[in-house]
Amino acid sequence: MATITYRGGLSVDEVRNQVKADQIYKLSSNENPRGPSPLVVQAIQEAALALNSYPPRSDDALRQALVDTYDCGLTLDHFVCTNSGSEALQIIARAFLEAGDEFVVCSPTFGAYVRFASTQGAIPVDAPLRAADFTHDVDAILAAITERTRLVFICNPNNPTGVIMPAADFDRLVANIPPHVTIVADQVYEHYVQRTDFPDTVSHVLAGKPIMIVQTFSKSYGLAGLRLGYVIAPPELGERLRGQLRNFHMNSISLAAGIAALQDKAYVQESARLAEEGKAYLYGELERLEVQTWPSEGQLCIDSTLRAHRRSLSAAAGARRHGASDRHVWLPRGIAGDGWLGGSECGLYCGAGRDIVENGSLGD
Numbered sequence: 020m021a022t023i024t025y026r027g028g029l030s031v032d033e034v035r036n037q038v039k040a041d042q043i044y045k046l047s048s049n050e051n052p053r054g055p056s057p058l059v060v061q062a063i064q065e066a067a068l069a070l071n072s073y074p075p076r077s078d079d080a081l082r083q084a085l086v087d088t089y090d091c092g093l094t095l096d097h098f099v100c101t102n103s104g105s106e107a108l109q110i111i112a113r114a115f116l117e118a119g120d121e122f123v124v125c126s127p128t129f130g131a132y133v134r135f136a137s138t139q140g141a142i143p144v145d146a147p148l149r150a151a152d153f154t155h156d157v158d159a160i161l162a163a164i165t166e167r168t169r170l171v172f173i174c175n176p177n178n179p180t181g182v183i184m185p186a187a188d189f190d191r192l193v194a195n196i197p198p199h200v201t202i203v204a205d206q207v208y209e210h211y212v213q214r215t216d217f218p219d220t221v222s223h224v225l226a227g228k229p230i231m232i233v234q235t236f237s238k239s240y241g242l243a244g245l246r247l248g249y250v251i252a253p254p255e256l257g258e259r260l261r262g263q264l265r266n267f268h269m270n271s272i273s274l275a276a277g278i279a280a281l282q283d284k285a286y287v288q289e290s291a292r293l294a295e296e297g298k299a300y301l302y303g304e305l306e307r308l309e310v311q312t313w314p315s316e317g318q319l320c321i322d323s324t325l326r327a328h329r330r331s332l333s334a335a336a337g338a339r340r341h342g343a344s345d346r347h348v349w350l351p352r353g354i355a356g357d358g359w360l361g362g363s364e365c366g367l368y369c370g371a372g373r374d375i376v377e378n379g380s381l382g383d
């Protein structure tokens with residue numbers, strides 16, 4: 020199976036230890052290169068003054084802010100707050116998988132699914148994305164389900180391809196999923212989606228369908244360092260997840276920052292707009308290099324030079340030599356506007372890409 024073991028990207032300091040570069044742009048975890056919203060910074064500063072106290076015993080205030088943000092009939096009981104999307108995935112694996120259970124993934128996809136689920140002793144079953152266009156194959160997913168299947172992970176938009184599973188496919192999957200299986204819809208790149216046929220997974224949750232939506236503040240909210248995420252699920256599934264949480268699970272800084280982040284809707288919109296701008300530039304450059312790309316609805320995309328593993332290692336080496344930290348995907352970012360690294364991120368990537376295309380494999 021092509022799914023790889025999940026390892027988080029290197030930090031800026033770790034990259035600096037490996038390469039000589041004047042400036043390093045941290046891109047390897049598809050994070051948002053903008054600094055956090057000023058509203059969030061202010062909320063964190065204020066919350067810091069009260070750090071001698073324990074946080075509130077419940078995270079109701081943040082969940083209420085989520086209820087207000089979604090404003091579509093979801094209640095406090097539909098939300099489970101976590102210390103990151105990764106932790107949400109880990110808690111889901113703990114709550115829903117036992118040794119010998121099976122779970123379905125669609126490779127290539129986010130490696131954490133296999134990592135966390137396998138830790139439970141569960142067995143991955145692959146229903147690969149279609150090779151030609153990286154779309155999900157719903158029939159293959161349904162065929163991969165057995166009596167031992169407990170979870171199906173759908174990364175939407177998918178990391179590392181940026182391709183989405185559209186509503187028609189998702190709805191068909193939901194309509195045909197057997198009662199002993201729950202769908203994990205990982206939608207951490209959802210705010211970047213421009214297509215109008217993205218599935219309305221929340222309406223499925225409101226209808227009580229067995230779906231858990233994973234979300235994070237790490238990407239479009241620009242708060243990867245904070246480690247804050249949440250799950251939206253029917254209350255009875257949420258209750259199973261809450262059973263995995265320890266006392267004082269959410270710290271006061273995260274609670275305050277999350278509420279402030281939800282208030283700054285303009286920040287998220289601007290992040291999505293800048294990503295679109297960066298993507299248009301990057302796709303144009305890659306087309307000039309005659310590198311094949313696939314339509315991405317995330318703020319990441321994949322291209323043909325990086326598709327094979329060997330090439331992706333070369334690309335990582337090339338990108339690093341150009342001062343950028345990356346593993347295996349091109350990360351289109353907004354390139355215009357003050358405070359945006361002067362357009363250099365996409366330029367760096369295109370520079371590394373030119374090396375690969377024109378000079379062949381770079382190697383380490």
Ligand SMILES: Cc1ncc(COP(=O)(O)O)c(C=O)c1O
Pocket residue numbers: 048049103104105106129174177178205207234235236237243247248
């Ligand atoms: C598809 C996907 N899901 C979940 C995550 C986890 O994000 P975090 O742990 O920062 O919330 C990531 C991070 O890269 C991701 O790409």
